Amino acid sequence: MQFLFPGFLWALVALAIPVIIHLFNFRRYxxxxxxxxxxxxxxxxxxxxxxxLKNLLLLLARxxxxxxxxxxxxxxxxxxxxxxxxxxxxxxAIYIDNSFSMExxxxxxxxxxxxxxxxxxxxxxxPYNAKFLLVTNSIVPSGQQWVSQEQFxxxxxxxxxxxxxxxxxxxxxxxxxxLPSHDxxxxxxxFLLSDFQTAxxxxxxxxxxxxxxxxxxxxxxxxxxxxxxxxxxxxTLGHYKGKKEVLHLLIxxxxxxxxxxxxxxxxxxxxxxxxxxxSVEKESDVEVEMPFIQWYEGLNxxxxxxxxxxxxxxxxxxxxYSINDKSRILIISGNGATKYIYTLFNxxxxxxxxxxxxxxxxxxxxxxxxxxxxxxxxRFHSGLISELNRFVVxxxxxxxxxxxxxxxxxxxxxxxxxxxxxxxxxxxxQGTVSKLDEKNDLFQDAFKKSITESRLPVYQGFYPIxxxxxSSYSKIFESESGSPIMVKTKTGEGICYLLxxxxxxxxxxxGTHPIFVPLFYNLALQSSSTxxxxxxxxxxxxxxxxxxxxxxxxxxLKDGTSIPELMPGTRFQNGKLLVYPETDKMxxxxxxxxxxxxxxxxxxxxxxxxxxxxxxxxxxxLIAHIKQLxxxxxxxxxxxxxxxxxxFIDSHQGTDLTHWMLILALLFLLFEVFVIKLMR
Numbered sequence: 219m220q221f222l223f224p225g226f227l228w229a230l231v232a233l234a235i236p237v238i239i240h241l242f243n244f245r246r247y248x249x250x251x252x253x254x255x256x257x258x259x260x261x262x263x264x265x266x267x268x269x270x271l272k273n274l275l276l277l278l279a280r281x282x283x284x285x286x287x288x289x290x291x292x293x294x295x296x297x298x299x300x301x302x303x304x305x306x307x308x309x310x311a312i313y314i315d316n317s318f319s320m321e322x323x324x325x326x327x328x329x330x331x332x333x334x335x336x337x338x339x340x341x342x343x344x345p346y347n348a349k350f351l352l353v354t355n356s357i358v359p360s361g362q363q364w365v366s367q368e369q370f371x372x373x374x375x376x377x378x379x380x381x382x383x384x385x386x387x388x389x390x391x392x393x394x395x396x397l398p399s400h401d402x403x404x405x406x407x408x409f410l411l412s413d414f415q416t417a418x419x420x421x422x423x424x425x426x427x428x429x430x431x432x433x434x435x436x437x438x439x440x441x442x443x444x445x446x447x448x449x450x451x452x453x454t455l456g457h458y459k460g461k462k463e464v465l466h467l468l469i470x471x472x473x474x475x476x477x478x479x480x481x482x483x484x485x486x487x488x489x490x491x492x493x494x495x496x497s498v499e500k501e502s503d504v505e506v507e508m509p510f511i512q513w514y515e516g517l518n519x520x521x522x523x524x525x526x527x528x529x530x531x532x533x534x535x536x537x538x539y540s541i542n543d544k545s546r547i548l549i550i551s552g553n554g555a556t557k558y559i560y561t562l563f564n565x566x567x568x569x570x571x572x573x574x575x576x577x578x579x580x581x582x583x584x585x586x587x588x589x590x591x592x593x594x595x596x597r598f599h600s601g602l603i604s605e606l607n608r609f610v611v612x613x614x615x616x617x618x619x620x621x622x623x624x625x626x627x628x629x630x631x632x633x634x635x636x637x638x639x640x641x642x643x644x645x646x647x648q649g650t651v652s653k654l655d656e657k658n659d660l661f662q663d664a665f666k667k668s669i670t671e672s673r674l675p676v677y678q679g680f681y682p683i684x685x686x687x688x689s690s691y692s693k694i695f696e697s698e699s700g701s702p703i704m705v706k707t708k709t710g711e712g713i714c715y716l717l718x719x720x721x722x723x724x725x726x727x728x729g730t731h732p733i734f735v736p737l738f739y740n741l742a743l744q745s746s747s748t749x750x751x752x753x754x755x756x757x758x759x760x761x762x763x764x765x766x767x768x769x770x771x772x773x774x775l776k777d778g779t780s781i782p783e784l785m786p787g788t789r790f791q792n793g794k795l796l797v798y799p800e801t802d803k804m805x806x807x808x809x810x811x812x813x814x815x816x817x818x819x820x821x822x823x824x825x826x827x828x829x830x831x832x833x834x835x836x837x838x839x840l841i842a843h844i845k846q847l848x849x850x851x852x853x854x855x856x857x858x859x860x861x862x863x864x865x866f867i868d869s870h871q872g873t874d875l876t877h878w879m880l881i882l883a884l885l886f887l888l889f890e891v892f893v894i895k896l897m898r
Contacts, residue, residue: 219294219875226292236280240273272893279890286883294875308348308405309364311393312337315412316354316380318531318829322413322439329437333411334374336435340409341367353392355382356802362396381531381755382802383828385418386410406430413437414835417828419843432852436840439832443473445480446532446830447522448503450752455659456743457541458568459515467522467535469496470503472832484508485521515541517820519808532830536808537751538820544570545742548587550579552595552621556721558729559591562738569742584609585793589745594621594720598632607635611710612793613764615745620681622720637707637714638689642682649698651675651728660694660740661733675728677703681718694737710792711762715741752822755804761797763811763819768795775799775809775821784809797821 221227314337320330341350350370351363354377365373384392393408407430412418414436446469453464465484471477476499484492491510498504512518522535547569549560553576563571574580576595584590584605592606610616616636620629626641633639651674655661674695682701685691694704694715704717721729728734753761763773768790775784775797787798797811801823808822835843837854844852 221292221294224292226288229288229291230285232284232288233281236277236284240277275893276890279886279893283883283886283890286879286886290876290879290883294879308344308407309351309397310341310344310348310407310409311351311353311396312340312370312409313353313389313393313411314374314377315384315410316356316377317383318379318381318529318825319413319415319439319832320437321379322441322528324437324440329413329439330377330379332437333435334377336411337374337409338371341370351393351396353389355380355384364396380802381806381825382757383417383826385420387420404429408432410434411437413439414840415829415831416833416835417831419835433855434840434844434852435855436835436837439834441528442832442834443475443526444471444529444532444830444832445477445498445524445526446470446472446529446827447524447535448532448827448830450520450522450535450537452539452751453507454743456545456568457512457539459541459543460511460513461568462509462511465508465510465520465522467506467508468503469498469506469524470830471498471500472830474500476500480524480526482506482508482522482524484510485523486510486512487514487519488521512541515543517817519820519822521808529830529832531806531825532827534806534824535752536806536822536824538808538822539751540820544568545589545745546587547571547589547591547742548580548584549573549591549593550595551575551593552597554722555594555621556723556729558721558734559593559738562735563742581605584614585612587614589615589617589742591617592619594619596621596624596628598629603632603635606632608793610636610712610714613711615713615715615741617715617717617741619717620720622679622722622725626681633716636709637716638686638691639705639707639714639716640684641718642684644679644681645697645701646679647697647699648678649676651677651695651703652698653693653700654695654733655693658692658694659744660737675719675726675731675733677719677726677728679725680720683716683718711794713745752824754826755801755806755823756826757801759799759801761799761821763795763797763821764793765790765795765813765818768813771813773797774812776812777805777807777809779807799823 314330314333316330320328320333322329324332326332337352341348344350344367346367348367349364350367352365352370352373389410390408397404397406410433412434414434447467448470449468451466453466457463467482469482476497478497479495480497481493481495483490491512492508494506494508496504496506508522517540518538520537520539522537524533526533545568547563549571551557551560551573557573560571560573563569576597579602581601587609590606590609606616618633618636620641622644624641626643630640633641654674677697680697680701680703682697683703683705685702685705689707691705691707693702694706697703703719704715706713706715708714719726719728723729750762753759770790772785773788773795775786784799784803786800789796789798804823806823806825808820810817811819811821841854844854
């Protein structure tokens with residue numbers, strides 16, 4: 219027999235009290251005179267033995283009453299055989315899944331509340347000296363230390379829903395990093411309390427300590443219906459005042475039933491801009507198009523919203539975009555260069571174009587332009603190379619059109635600074651442009667019929683593009699012989715296009731061909747939209763803001779509600795301010811980014827959609843999956859009962875004898891009353 223609170227055994231010194239009382243008779247006698255004492259002498263002999271027996275029984279009753287009361291407070295128990303083999307203080311790690319899916323209703327109420335109750339029952343099954351680790355989905359969990367049972371109970375009461383999603387491997391990684399590294403024979407017990415969505419278990423699990431005992435309690439969600447706005451995008455990248463916009467929304471139905479005439483609303487800057495209804499079949503998705511016209515220049519906040527219960531966190535999607543008055547384009551033209559590009563943009567009110575020669579380059583103004591075109595220039599000095607590299611790396615778009623009379627070695631040092639491309643020697647060969655990707659965004663609305671039915675540009679010669687094998691790039695179109703003629707690559711935060719087909723009429727008709735206008739027009743539209751419309755609220759995420767003249771000021775994020783302003787970590791790099799927000803303190807919303815109380819950008823954040831998939835492991839599937847992984851020391855417990863079973867408590871704490879001690883103490887109290895009443 220062992221004791222949960224052996225310190226209470228010191229109270230056995232109270233046994234001295236009844237002993238002292240019975241050793242010293244404190245009763246006072248009164249002298250009574252009798253003329254005849256023969257009868258009294260007989261009575262004295264008869265009652266003395268009876269009184270001694272009574273006093274002895276009372277002494278024993280009171281001693282055993284005190285003994286069993288003290289033992290009851292000491293919490294005695296018989297230890298099971300497997301517990302005798304375990305050494306050291308029990309370390310109990312309990313994971314409570316507090317993700318959005320645990321907000322659902324189960325058989326006994328909210329799943330999260332049920333999980334919290336079970337965790338307290340588990341903790342109560344362990345001895346008082348056990349150490350507990352609470353693990354939740356929080357990015358900086360409140361339980362990242364081993365605590366006592368009382369502290370554990372307090373931490374459990376503070377758990378709230380979190381938008382963060384964790385897999386089982388991530389949970390165990392978090393637990394194992396907190397294990398005492400010096401103790402290889404740690405008495406470790408782990409518990410997973412979750413609804414076990416199918417996305418939580420990977421194909422392999424982390425390696426468990428050899429002597430650990432691991433359990434899982436799966437909570438059943440009574441409602442698996444859910445509609446989710448999974449992604450949102452604009453039909454075109456560029457945004458201009460008064461131009462028709464089309465917002466595309468991908469809505470997924472994770473339910474086993476179809477939905478009809480579901481309303482969806484589109485808000486821009488908190489004003490209702492569009493409203494419509496949609497239908498979606500069961501276990502499928504639908505793409506919804508919402509057209510609108512926006513007349514407000516500057517930063518815009520967009521919110522798309524549907525109504526769907528009980529899972530609501532994925533009903534809303536936030537994005538942001540900017541409408542500029544005009545996109546600014548700088549064209550640097552070489553001697554005798556064509557004016558096709560300048561003519562294309564000069565008459566368009568959406569663009570402000572400036573055409574300069576190689577001797578008039580405004581280096582200090584590069585940051586004011588979204589697009590710079592090097593139109594057949596043949597001189598690249600170090601200052602120009604350095605500034606163009608800075609422009610591209612910081613997010614600008616650069617188009618390089620090669621002249622017809624340049625030597626590759628004169629241009630390759632510049633190309634190396636802004637791309638991974640090199641020029642080969644001029645190929646004097648007639649041909650037709652081929653393998654043009656008509657699905658590329660640059661050719662949007664360019665073809666009313668298939669390319670195979672259209673006449674493509676012809677040429678007299680070109681420079682072949684040499685591309686390093688490890689480079690990431692995309693081909694816009696090729697020569698007839700299969701050599702790339704126009705390519706695109708990402709450099710830093712910007713984009714570089716290289717066209718090795720000189721545009722002079724004696725070499726090609728590309729400048730007057732029908733595909734020239736949509737190609738360069740769409741290219742210019744895309745260059746004016748380099749922002750990211752939204753971010754997912756995930757651990758260790760990073761957002762970016764273009765702040766060319768940043769000088770170390772504090773950045774503040776504000777969502778327009780009563781929530782305190784956030785001050786994220788920042789780092790300035792290549793003309794952009796990298797923002798590292800504490801996502802566990804944030805909610806899905808569009809935040810204004812302020813520097814010196816001035817709004818410099820909008821950042822939209824949305825909850826991760828991992829929790830939207832309402833497919834769960836059944837108990838049998840979970841057991842089969844665990845067996846498939848070969849985890850013999852992993853047990854699935856039944857969470858359905860209102861209390862954990864006595865067998866589980868006995869298996870971790872031993873057979874509790876407290877109630878027997880109380881019963882025996884009560885019996886001896888009744889025995890004392892019996893002796894007093896019946897043995898007068």
